Amino acid sequence: MSNPQSQHFVLKASSPATSGVIAKVTTYLAGHGCYISELSQFDDQETGHFFMRAVCEITEGDHTIDSIEAGFGDVAESFDMKFSFHDSKQPVKTLIMVSQHDHCLDDLLYRHRKGELAIEITAIVSNHLDLRPMAEREGIRFIYLPVTKENKPQQEEELMKVIDETKTDLVVLARYMQILSNKLCASLRGRAINIHHSFLPGFKGARPYYQAFDRGVKLIGATAHYVTADLDEGPIIDQAVQRVDHTYGPKQLTATGRDTETVALAKAVQLHTQHRVFLDGNKTVIFS
Structure with missing residues (x-):
């Protein structure tokens, strides 16, 4: 069950379509105390672009949205990925x-x-x-x-x-x-x-x-x-x-x-x- 006191965020990411993107992103998130409650992806075969949206809850450790975002740069760089993190509680x-x-x-x-x-x-x-x-x-x-x-x-x-x-x-x-x-x-x-x-x-x-x-x-x-x-x-x-x-x-x-x-x-x-x-x-x- 979700803890109302925990941090929730949405990750939006897009990159050229290639293999291994989902595996690397989800492995990174899981390794930083994140429970992925929703995951959507789409591969536009006409443009060769890949899009992904993940809804996450931080359930373990001392991780924060900011610290997870800061470390995500290495993952993004390996896929020429554009990404953004959004705190679900922030209007x-x-x-x-x-x-x-x-x-x-x-x-x-x-x-x-x-x-x-x-x-x-x-x-x-x-x-x-x-x-x-x-x-x-x-x-x-x-x-x-x-x-x-x-x-x-x-x-x-x-x-x-x-x-x-x-x-x-x-x-x-x-x-x-x-x-x-x-x-x-x-x-x-x-x-x-x-x-x-x-x-x-x-x-x-x-x-x-x-x-x-x-x-x-x-x-x-x-x-x-x-x-x-x-x-x-x-x-x-x-x-x-x-x-x-x-x-x-x-x-x-x-x-x-x-x-x-x-x-x-x-x-x-x-x-x-x-x-x-x-x-x-x-x-x-x-x-x-």
């Missing part, structure tokens, strides 16, 4: 960005309040003041950074200052209606999640749900993905779909869209903060 420092739509922020705050998301919200940043009362009601720092074409570079610099100052690990764009610069996307690679509607076919521009109504769509969807310089084309983390029919008017489609957006975004945040997601080029490997 992920998360900054949320919003504009005027409140449904995704409201859902994330509710799930956070109920303990469903392992996050510590460092701040809520917005280019509008509409959702300030929602942040203040939760006792969360609200930062107003209005964006114009002229001041966008300066405001993005201010945003990065906040991220660095708060030691934020994850940025969530909860219907933040501004396009991030290529420079900012590069700085936040693999640690910024966005949500957008996704229909079959796709509708871009204003009033997408009214466009969907005019075309008689039968599926309403949403996609949560990592932010890249290619708008809405980053590596996909999660998607939600709901069937609709001819009886749905534009307002009903919009309401259904809100639901799918909140579900997909919350799931993506959960997967990321549980350290289940690996970047694999423009795809993701997710151990769910």
Whole structure:
């Protein structure tokens, strides 16, 4: 039985695919007092990359997460491995960005309040003041950074200052209606999640749900993905779909869209903060 006082951690590792990786990693962990309660691995035969996630509990000796991580470098070096250790008891420092739509922020705050998301919200940043009362009601720092074409570079610099100052690990764009610069996307690679509607076919521009109504769509969807310089084309983390029919008017489609957006975004945040997601080029490997 697990000891609630013991240390638990998640090891994420990726390397070129080769034999002996699992054996060496598990032997090292076992030799340092670790009980491996969960182990997942995937070999991408198209790219030749290997991915592994291990959930561990330190059950023996005077080992700590830091000491185990420090000694793991020799194992990683022998396989040209990238790795990270994550204390399971430490919530992920998360900054949320919003504009005027409140449904995704409201859902994330509710799930956070109920303990469903392992996050510590460092701040809520917005280019509008509409959702300030929602942040203040939760006792969360609200930062107003209005964006114009002229001041966008300066405001993005201010945003990065906040991220660095708060030691934020994850940025969530909860219907933040501004396009991030290529420079900012590069700085936040693999640690910024966005949500957008996704229909079959796709509708871009204003009033997408009214466009969907005019075309008689039968599926309403949403996609949560990592932010890249290619708008809405980053590596996909999660998607939600709901069937609709001819009886749905534009307002009903919009309401259904809100639901799918909140579900997909919350799931993506959960997967990321549980350290289940690996970047694999423009795809993701997710151990769910």
